[in-house]
Amino acid sequence: MARDGMTTFSDIAGKLEMLRVECEKCGRKGQYRVMRLMKELGPEATLWGFVETVTANCERRQKKDIRDPCRAVCPDSAQGADAAPSMTGFAR
Secondary structure, three states: OOOOOEEEEEHOOEEEEEEOOOOOOOOEEEEEEHHHHHHHHOOOHHHHHHHHOOOOOOOOHHHHOOOOOOOOOOOHHHHHHOOOOOOOOOOO
């Protein structure tokens, strides 16, 4: 686990092959190979930072309406690390 308590790709490497990102509100889903993400972003990149990048064009995220936020999560991240990161927003 990263020093700041956020899950990194090195935390889930070897535990998860694919990292799923899903949003219960908009229904969008995606999956990404963990080893490829580690190569592209580095082993100490956080899942939170990755989800922020993937969700950059989310309408709900751009509006920043706390009453109707997007709810993107990595549902499998708890299997690959001690705790799942808290995340909001997802790509539209």
